[in-house]
Amino acid sequence: MINNITNETSKKFVVAIMSRDRIGIVRDVTAALEPFHANIERVSQTVVMNYFTLTFIVSFPQEYPTEKIKNLLKSAGNPGEFEIGVKAYEPAAEHETIVADADCFVLTVTGKDRAGIINTIVTYLSGKGINIIDLYAYKPDTETFILISQLSVPRRMNAAQIQLDIEALSRKAGLAATLQHENIFKATNEITAPANFSDRG
């Protein structure tokens, strides 16, 4: 039974766990939740340079304090192994659209690695009200940097101008950037045709 602690309570939480990667982390986390009839509704897990991150939405049949959920999950790992964040899930988040009436574009940036590349790009994007849906960056070798990001660009914006701005910004930083509508990637990589192939629905 989870002990009562005086802080906010909820039936549904968003949880983030970070640690060095090893076999069995997800098993340990789900095993700790199982006795409380927890239902995991969404999960995203990645490993970056052998560091594991797990984000999930979990719901319970009854309310619990966030601090208790945190302590429960901490006990699922070895002592000091997990860094854990727990927040009560806000129901409004499920239906909230951060950027309304938007198209998804894919940004790719490549070039010689140096400090500050990501900040340069995202500062521009946030200034324009463009939301980052997904961001992935890595170094395929010791010098090269590759950033791939899926962006939610409001339709009212002039996408061509955004493209020109990002290309100019990147060029100034010695990088090559492209911003393209996501349908070009769906068309070339997915068996299912993009939605605008209308006679196939």
Added chain:
Amino acid sequence: MLRSDDILSTVRMLREEQLDVRTVTLGINLQECASYDVDHLCRKIHTKILAKAAQLVAVCDDISQKYGIPIVNKRLAISPVTWLLEGQNEAAFLQVARQLDSTVKAVGVDLLGGFTALVQKGMTSGERVYFNVLPEVLAETQRICASVNAASSRTGINVDAILLVSQAIKRAAELTAGNDGFAAAKLVVFSNIPEDNPFMAGGFLGPGEPESVINIGVSGPGVIKRRLQQMLHSHPGANLGQIAEQIKETAFRITRVGELIGREVASRLKVEFGIVDLSLAPTPRMGDSVGEILQVMGLEHIGSAGTTAAIALLTDAVKKGGLFASSSVGGLSGAFVPVAEDAALAHAVANKTLGIEKLEAITSICSVGLDMVPIPGDTTVETLASLICDELAIGVINGKTTAARIIPIPGKKAGEMARWGGLFGESPILDVQNLRPNQTLITRGGRIPAPVHSFRN
């Protein structure tokens, strides 16, 4: 969610492998413009083309920017001019040609196809007028392309029409002798002409097509060549089945790009989307050659033994990938072998590994035929007509499109260079032996009957 390696693979196709859309062609039916008053007819043509095509270039540029895909050519294809001008005289044909030339320039398009006659079974009086004036039309205009369908598998071969168009080709070349007979490079003679071909010079809006339609020609051969190079770099021992698989996969991707762009252009222009033509259309630019694909596959000399088999593999694999990618495939859809427009083929002619006989053999499995083939200026009309007739016979018997775009180069002989520049390229002149004057096969004229469609051995 898209995978990052898929995203990078597509970006690489665009940035490093020069994936592009080769042509966006807007088909426009001009039948409603018909009028006995030629001035009135010209005004209606101008108004209709402007109404349909004024935004074509701007829309293509905008979509090109949105997806990061270059669209190399924007073109127009109209319903056959001969339908529009039945009952008119030569002056009317010339006036309409000049009007089309200036209107096409006004909408920022480089070529218009549809100065076309469909005479596979016979000719009207208007079509005879057309053949008389065709050389002047091609010589006097910059952007007008012409095509003649002189044969089909259902009707046989109209040899009378082939003789007339051969005279027109010779005359058109002579009228532009100072430019190596360039006018003849804008005229194609077909068997089984496709009604929805987006590529010039043979593109037009055929019978049964919509009022206005967007047809797409997908990327050139450069992408396939570079994909094969990468594959053979990592797997040097790949067999022909694996090569075919790589071509098929690449064709799938480039066809999808074509359909994506085509549908969006059509939607923005509020016209129907027609087809994606899967043809690999080379340009004279190095690295954008069908011949170079064959060399990457392991063929040392284009024209040597193995060439026909290599093109068969390439053409079939492109079709398989493209047909899986799109339910709207049409046009010519095969590999083009336009000698002057393909640097590796022109080089093979210069090295004497590729002659007109082997080219003709290749065309039995390609989507076009003897395309952009310069021949000596003293080639007789009868010899030219016989060459064309041979090429069309391949198409008629095999139930496929074949075509001839043969250019006699005035004042030049075999081995000398014919140069047009730009997309039309250059090539050494191929050797053709003139028929003896007493040879009467072709001059008998008439029609070679339609072939039997069974017993296909």
